[in-house]
Amino acid sequence: xxxxxxxxxxxxxxxxxxxxxxxxxxxxxxxxxxxxxxxxxxxxxxxxxxxxxxxxxxxxxxxxxxxxxxxxxxxxxxxxxxxxxxxxxxxxx
Amino acid sequence: xxxxxxxxxxxxxxxxxxxxxxxxxxxxxxxxxxxxxxxxxxxxxxxxxxxxxxxxxxxxxxxxxxxxxxxxxxxxxxxxxxxxxxxxxxxxxxxxxxxxxxxxxxxxxxxxxxxxxxxxxxxxxxxxxxxxxxxxxxxxxxxxxxxxxxxxxxxxxxxxxxxxxxxxxxxxxxxxxxxxxxxxxxxxxxxxxxxxxxxxxxxxxxxxxxxxxxxxxxxxxxxxxxxxxxxxxxxxxxxxxxxxxxxxxxxxxxxxxxxxxxxxxxxxxxxxxxxxxxxxxxxxxxxxxxxxxxxxxxxxxxxxxxxxxxxxxxxxxxxxxxxxxxxxxxxxxxxxxxxxxxxxxxxxxxxxxxxxxxxxxxxxxxxxxxxxxxxxxxxxxxxxxxxxxxxxxxxxxxxxxxxxxxxxxxxxxxxxxxxxxxxxxxxxxxxxxxxxx
Numbered sequence: 001x002x003x004x005x006x007x008x009x010x011x012x013x014x015x016x017x018x019x020x021x022x023x024x025x026x027x028x029x030x031x032x033x034x035x036x037x038x039x040x041x042x043x044x045x046x047x048x049x050x051x052x053x054x055x056x057x058x059x060x061x062x063x064x065x066x067x068x069x070x071x072x073x074x075x076x077x078x079x080x081x082x083x084x085x086x087x088x089x090x091x092x093x
Numbered sequence: 094x095x096x097x098x099x100x101x102x103x104x105x106x107x108x109x110x111x112x113x114x115x116x117x118x119x120x121x122x123x124x125x126x127x128x129x130x131x132x133x134x135x136x137x138x139x140x141x142x143x144x145x146x147x148x149x150x151x152x153x154x155x156x157x158x159x160x161x162x163x164x165x166x167x168x169x170x171x172x173x174x175x176x177x178x179x180x181x182x183x184x185x186x187x188x189x190x191x192x193x194x195x196x197x198x199x200x201x202x203x204x205x206x207x208x209x210x211x212x213x214x215x216x217x218x219x220x221x222x223x224x225x226x227x228x229x230x231x232x233x234x235x236x237x238x239x240x241x242x243x244x245x246x247x248x249x250x251x252x253x254x255x256x257x258x259x260x261x262x263x264x265x266x267x268x269x270x271x272x273x274x275x276x277x278x279x280x281x282x283x284x285x286x287x288x289x290x291x292x293x294x295x296x297x298x299x300x301x302x303x304x305x306x307x308x309x310x311x312x313x314x315x316x317x318x319x320x321x322x323x324x325x326x327x328x329x330x331x332x333x334x335x336x337x338x339x340x341x342x343x344x345x346x347x348x349x350x351x352x353x354x355x356x357x358x359x360x361x362x363x364x365x366x367x368x369x370x371x372x373x374x375x376x377x378x379x380x381x382x383x384x385x386x387x388x389x390x391x392x393x394x395x396x397x398x399x400x401x402x403x404x405x406x407x408x409x410x411x412x413x414x415x416x417x418x419x420x421x422x423x424x425x426x427x428x429x430x431x432x433x434x435x436x437x438x439x440x441x442x443x444x445x446x447x448x449x450x451x452x453x454x455x456x457x458x459x460x461x462x463x464x465x466x467x468x469x470x471x472x473x474x475x476x477x478x479x480x481x482x483x484x485x486x487x488x489x490x491x492x493x494x495x496x497x498x499x500x501x502x503x504x505x506x507x508x509x510x511x512x513x514x515x516x517x518x519x520x521x522x523x524x525x526x527x528x529x530x
Contacts, residue, residue, distance in 0.1 A: 038126055046117040047126050048395040051135045054128070058136075067131040067207035074125035 004090070011086045014060050015078060022049045034079040043078070050075070063088045095160045095328065097152065098320040100144040101313045103137070104351040104424070107358035112309070112427050113525055115395035116385050129294070129301045131207040134200070137310040143355065145313060147199075154198045154231060158187035159317060163325040168454025169467070173447070175474035178481040180331060182322045182349060183457060184488060188258075189224035191415075191460065191488030192345045193305050196314035197221070200303050201228035210299035211235035215265065215287035215389075217341070217414035218244055218462065219251030220488055221305035226260035236260035237293065237300075239267065239286040244414040248492045265289050283418050284404055287389040307342030307388065307399075307422035315348025322349060322483060323356055333365055333481040335473045339466040340369040340378065340436070341415045343422035349485035351424075354433060366478075369425065369436040370469035372416040372444075373509045374409050377402050378429055378436035380515060384522035386420055398525045399426045402510065403518025409508035411441055412496035415462040415488075430525070437472070439465040440507040445500040447471055448490060460488035461496050 001009075016029035023044040038045040045053065058065055065088050075081055105112075128135075137145060147155070166181045173179075184192035204212055212234055216222030222238035229236035238255055242264035245252050252262045265286035266273035272288040287304065294302035305311055319336075326333065336353050338346030350367040357364035371378050377400045385396035387404040399420035402408075408417045421429065428434040441461065448464030450471075451457065459467060463486040470484035490497065499505045 039124055045126060047128060048115045048117050050126050051128055051130060052139055054132065055136055055139050065132050067133065067203065074127045076125040 003093075007089050008082075008086060011061065011089055012082050014057060015082045015085060018053045018056050018060070019043050019045055019078060019081070022053050032078060034077065034082065036078050038075055038077060038081065057085055061085065061089060063092050095321055095324045097155055097159050098147070098317050099152065100146050102316045102320055102352050102355050103141070103143055103145065103313050104355045105309070106141040106143045107355050108427065109431050110427070112423055113398035115397050116523070117395055131203040133203050134310045137313050138308065148202055151198050151202050155195075155317070158194070160321045160325070161186060161318070163322055165329065165331070166451070166455050169451050170474065172450040172454045173471035173475060175471065176476070177474050177478050178331065179470055179474045180326065180329075180333060180481060180483045181455070181486055182318060182483065183486045184318060184345065185457070185460070185486065188227045189220055190491065191220035191224065192315060192318060192348060192485070193221045193224035194227060195317055195348065196305055196311040196344065197224035197228035198231070199314040201225070201232040201234055204301055204303065205232045205234055209234065209301045211237065211297065211301070213237045213290045213294040213297075213300050213302050214304060215239045215283065215290040217241050217283040217286070217417055218460070219248055219255070219492070220415060220460070222255050222260070222262070223251060223258070225303070225305065226255040226258035229260065230258045237290070238262045239265040239289045239293070241265055241282045241286050241414055243282065243410055247495060250492055282408070283414070284387070284389045291389055291394070306344040306418070307420070309422070309424050311344045312347035312351065312422060312424055315344045316352050318345070318348035318485060319350060319352030323352060326483065331481060333478075333483040335366040335368055335478040335482045337368045337370055337466050337470045337473065337482060338485040339416060339462050339487060340371045340421060340425065341418045341462065342420065343369070343425035345485055345487035347422065347425055349483070350434070354428070364433075367434045368469055368473065369421070369429070369434055370465040371436060371438050372411060372413050372465060373438040373440045373507060374411050375402060375417055375419065376438045376510070377419060377421050379438045380510070381420075382519045382522065383426060383430050383525045384519060385525065386522050388420070396523070397423045399423055400429055401519065401522065402515055403522065406510065406514065406518035411508070412461045412493060412499075413441060413444065413465065415460070416465065437469050439468045440509075442500070442505045442507055443468045445496060445505060449497065449500060451486075457486065458490045459486045460490040461493050463487050463490070
């Protein structure tokens with residue numbers, strides 16, 4: 001598996017783990033699909049919990065998320081968040 | 094000689110319990126999630142890291158007015174019958190005339206770095222609006238300020254100064270926002286001005302709302318006040334057992350007081366009494382409840398755990414617009430609840446009289462808000478403190494001379510809330526778990 005592919009697996013799992021915790025659910029991360037809405041019937045992430053999630057992801061993955069990725073941007077699905085974190089991981093490499 | 098601090102100091106690592114999580118409004122599925130806060134401000138609000146390096150650009154701006162002076166106010170001591178020394182830390186010597194510039198500069202820097210083009214805010218007395226206008230001018234951002242209309246009418250030169258700095262200044266309620274039309278100008282005037290700013294920023298691309306007092310990151314930026322004061326007191330070989338600041342939401346109080354808490358926690362020493370001086374017309378820390386309440390009038394933000402007299406309570410007009418806020422910052426509230434912060438309420442007549450005496454004996458004119466801190470310091474210095482009192486004079490009063498005129502004319506009065514009105518305003522608020530009711 002390439003480094004990029006490994007990164008995607010790691011980041012996807014980390015993102016799913018934090019959104020599950022933020023939604024106060026006890027389910028397997030594999031049960032959450034990439035196109036699952038962050039703020040929908042299953043996941044219940046809101047903007048106030050979202051910022052705390054970002055800091056947890058930084059701590060968990062050892063990355064720094066850039067400021068300009070977030071201001072004025074809207075996140076709808078799990079994959080939206082995975083994409084941003086993955087960019088930060090790759091930028092740090 | 095005191096130097097300029099190169100780091101802010103957070104008290105978060107020294108809290109006995111974590112800050113209560115905010116409560117979100119009722120869940121509405123289907124909407125996307127946006128974050129209008131630069132990541133560094135998010136980190137500063139959450140991470141229990143003690144020291145945060147001040148960016149070079151912000152340090153360069155601080156050098157224009159910091160370190161601020163600290164002196165022993167011997168004339169004031171005599172005027173109020175003090176039995177222990179009173180030391181004053183003065184934050185009025187900058188373009189905004191108050192401590193507010195300490196966080197305005199930091200916030201403008203972080204928002205600019207995040208790609209924001211315009212900052213929007215609400216302001217009561219105008220000190221925060223002026224500070225943000227100045228910071229935006231320095232960092233090349235547009236600035237829009239919603240100022241409480243009654244305050245702007247009383248202090249038109251605040252508006253002139255903000256406009257001179259390039260800001261657009263709007264008297265709140267404007268009638269042009271949904272929140273101002275729905276409230277028809279009733280209720281809490283500062284939270285309405287803030288609510289108008291929130292709504293305006295949300296509908297404008299490239300704009301972001303920012304706020305100057307109650308947020309944990311704002312209090313962090315204000316820690317330069319206390320950090321400097323600790324060093325300056327040591328240089329004077331002075332010792333204090335009480336530290337006083339006035340409280341609107343809590344940033345100047347947090348700035349002067351919380352570094353003393355952090356220093357004591359880090360060294361194992363006993364901290365001085367940290368005394369929050371609030372207006373008796375907005376007595377959230379002395380007569381309010383510890384509950385989840387709104388931070389502004391839109392009702393779209395999170396409910397924060399705070400000592401509050403109720404965001405729906407119509408606070409009577411006063412000369413201390415900077416103290417006319419219904420709740421205390423969640424950080425200050427949590428420390429109050431933990432018994433680490435004391436609070437006293439001060440009438441505006443007593444506050445302005447303390448300000449007058451200070452002016453006469455120290456040749457510095459304090460803002461009416463700061464008069465509350467001086468009155469509380471005078472009480473402690475006369476009875477209560479054993480070694481010394483440090484008080485933060487958070488701003489100057491050159492644009493508040495109408496208030497002093499009323500004092501001289503014997504026309505000032507006080508309006509403490511009736512118990513029934515307070516009970517009604519907090520009746521529906523969910524109490525923080527474990528809080529005394």
